[in-house]
Amino acid sequence: MIRTLVKSLAATAAVAVLATGCYQAPVMPPSGWVYSSFTAPLDYDQEASKLGSRSGRASSMSILGLVALGDCSINTAARNAGLSTIHGADYEFFNVLGIYQNFTVIVHGD
Amino acid sequence: MRTPALFARRRGAFVGRLASATALLAALVFVSGCARFPAGGNANNYRSPVIPPPGFLFSQVAAPLDIYHEGSPTIRTDGSGLKRGELKTSYLRVPFFWLDFAWDHADVAQAARQGRIETVHYADYEHFSVLGIYAEYRLRVYGE
Numbered sequence: 001m002i003r004t005l006v007k008s009l010a011a012t013a014a015v016a017v018l019a020t021g022c023y024q025a026p027v028m029p030p031s032g033w034v035y036s037s038f039t040a041p042l043d044y045d046q047e048a049s050k051l052g053s054r055s056g057r058a059s060s061m062s063i064l065g066l067v068a069l070g071d072c073s074i075n076t077a078a079r080n081a082g083l084s085t086i087h088g089a090d091y092e093f094f095n096v097l098g099i100y101q102n103f104t105v106i107v108h109g110d
Numbered sequence: 111m112r113t114p115a116l117f118a119r120r121r122g123a124f125v126g127r128l129a130s131a132t133a134l135l136a137a138l139v140f141v142s143g144c145a146r147f148p149a150g151g152n153a154n155n156y157r158s159p160v161i162p163p164p165g166f167l168f169s170q171v172a173a174p175l176d177i178y179h180e181g182s183p184t185i186r187t188d189g190s191g192l193k194r195g196e197l198k199t200s201y202l203r204v205p206f207f208w209l210d211f212a213w214d215h216a217d218v219a220q221a222a223r224q225g226r227i228e229t230v231h232y233a234d235y236e237h238f239s240v241l242g243i244y245a246e247y248r249l250r251v252y253g254e
Contacts, residue, residue, distance in 0.1 A: 024161035026177055042160065043177050050180075060162040060171040068165030071172040073234035075252060078184045086179040086232070091160075101163035105174060109184075 042089040049088050052108040056081025059104040072105040083109040153245035172236040182231045186254045195225020198248040216249040227253035
């Protein structure tokens, strides 16, 4: 009985760790371990921020938490859209069962 | 004939298997760097404002370091690209022993000097790691 209880507690703790998500950002909305697809602010200082006329994206991905590849840097995202000035940034997080995760940085500017 | 004792045994076996599977997943989460602890102990355990989903076996991801961008230029006044300064720190763990080493510098001032930059406009970084044993944290500053 006690053994089963300890195992259940261990399983709950493990699931709780998993549910916290495997990425880190200044602003992190609640994310789903089974499925997540959302956008959130990366740059959260909005004082007198312009929106900008264009947006650039750059992504990185992780498969099974074993292999991670990609370039989601500000520089690459800005270059992809040909921006000369950056005004702000958001990000998009996508996850399916921890098997495939994608992190996209979206920069806004002119 | 199915008795309450038989049901209890089967339920116990199922919970045991479930616990083993989740413990395995938790171990994977730990080694992949998903669980974050104070610095040290793992090539995937580092801190930065933005960390994309990591990989335990192999990881090579670039991400933003600077998150405040209002009015940051990405080109110089003459239309050419910004200058780039780059520095890295390295990390090595001796397998099967709790011995690890970290060396080199990746601070903004030295990276800017390396790139002959007088005004820094923004910064990115790249994290590279193999098998949780060897890692590099590469700082890239952009400016003019």
